[in-house]
Amino acid sequence: MRTLGLDELSALLERSPAMVQLRHRLSLVFLPEEVQTFDTVEELIAALDSPNPQPELPAIALSVDDRFIHRLLAVRCDHDPFTSDLNRILFPKIEQVQKMVLCQSQVPDWIVQNAAGDCVILFLVDGLGLSDWKRFGKSELFCEPCFVDGLTVTSQGMKRIVGEPTVAVRLAEKGYERSFGFSYWEREEEQLTDQIFFGVTEGVTKVRSFEEALEALDKLPLENSFVSIVREGLDQLCHRHRDRPDVEATVQQLGDEFLALAQRVQERGISATLFLTADHGILWRHEHNLRLYEAGSSNVPPRYYEGFMSGNLLWRVNFLGNDYSLLTYPFIRRQLKSTEWGVHGGLSFEESFVPLAKLTVP
Numbered sequence: 369m370r371t372l373g374l375d376e377l378s379a380l381l382e383r384s385p386a387m388v389q390l391r392h393r394l395s396l397v398f399l400p401e402e403v404q405t406f407d408t409v410e411e412l413i414a415a416l417d418s419p420n421p422q423p424e425l426p427a428i429a430l431s432v433d434d435r436f437i438h439r440l441l442a443v444r445c446d447h448d449p450f451t452s453d454l455n456r457i458l459f460p461k462i463e464q465v466q467k468m469v470l471c472q473s474q475v476p477d478w479i480v481q482n483a484a485g486d487c488v489i490l491f492l493v494d495g496l497g498l499s500d501w502k503r504f505g506k507s508e509l510f511c512e513p514c515f516v517d518g519l520t521v522t523s524q525g526m527k528r529i530v531g532e533p534t535v536a537v538r539l540a541e542k543g544y545e546r547s548f549g550f551s552y553w554e555r556e557e558e559q560l561t562d563q564i565f566f567g568v569t570e571g572v573t574k575v576r577s578f579e580e581a582l583e584a585l586d587k588l589p590l591e592n593s594f595v596s597i598v599r600e601g602l603d604q605l606c607h608r609h610r611d612r613p614d615v616e617a618t619v620q621q622l623g624d625e626f627l628a629l630a631q632r633v634q635e636r637g638i639s640a641t642l643f644l645t646a647d648h649g650i651l652w653r654h655e656h657n658l659r660l661y662e663a664g665s666s667n668v669p670p671r672y673y674e675g676f677m678s679g680n681l682l683w684r685v686n687f688l689g690n691d692y693s694l695l696t697y698p699f700i701r702r703q704l705k706s707t708e709w710g711v712h713g714g715l716s717f718e719e720s721f722v723p724l725a726k727l728t729v730p
């Protein structure tokens with residue numbers, strides 16, 4: 369099977385319908401609007417064979433079926449939709465994007481459905497975008513790209529991930545009756561911490577380091593248990609940091625800790641499903657040409673407004689009864705301070721896509 373880039377695929381579709389293997393369905397939003405999409409080859413063939421007016425070209429089937437190889441071209445497309453280039457179309461095609469990728473508000477369901485084995489572990493990171501994870505994280509881990517379908521701030525992202533009722537409560541119904549919380553989050557917000565760990569039966573242990581969390585975990589009975597661990601990620605590094613933060617080292621450490629968790633569980637002969645995800649990512653100022661949207665005062669959030677604002681560069685969302693307007697890429701409401709190395713809160717590939725990694729042991 370031939371492998372094509374996105375432009376070659378578009379050109380090919382001008383001439384002929386085709387069966388195409390995409391790396392991810394989201395590549396479809398980069399193709400011209402008029403491309404007709406069929407989930408199976410049979411549906412495409414049925415449309416082509418129909419006595420009704422023929423579907424207008426271009427048309428594409430999102431699978432390759434050997435039975436139809438004599439009739440249709442079969443190609444592979446190696447386009448990766450999860451890059452900064454997504455910022456060009458993320459806002460104009462926001463509704464399609466939300467249908468094509470896993471959204472953060474679906475993560476609780478995804479975790480509950482994928483939970484298997486003696487023990488379930490959720491490693492929740494405060495600030496880790498898919499863009500940084502792809503560059504510096506563990507490429508060997510299975511990772512589902514996840515779209516933060518709302519304001520890209522800590523409290524809302526964390527609440528979307530744990531859900532309502534919380535994952536802890538739902539997993540208890542599935543047999544993971546005991547649950548343990550660990551936090552080595554330096555920014556302790558009591559109320560938010562209570563909400564994230566709501567339903568955790570055995571309490572939350574505050575630890576100062578990952579080693580401390582591992583040691584505490586070693587003493588726990590993990591069979592039929594759910595363990596939720598909240599850890600600081602890149603969020604704290606992007607605000608109020610004097611020197612340029614070492615993003616690479618931080619992301620690598622997060623990946624190492626996640627794998628170490630899995631290894632520790634495996635050494636005890638316990639089967640487990642481990643999940644890693646984050647509340648939001650970071651849009652780094654030194655990597656992007658951020659542009660002033662207005663000259664806002666120095667203490668407003670740089671990437672969103674409370675309430676619905678008018679303007680065609682804003683994505684309007686509601687969360688728990690409150691309205692927000694998110695700035696699209698690459699706009700900011702105010703000048704950044706020298707200690708602000710990155711921003712979040714708005715809508716961009718960097719802020720709005722996070723990894724959802726899954727690992728099973730043994």
Ligand SMILES: [Zn+2]
Nearest residue numbers: 494495522603
């Ligand atoms: Zn955060």
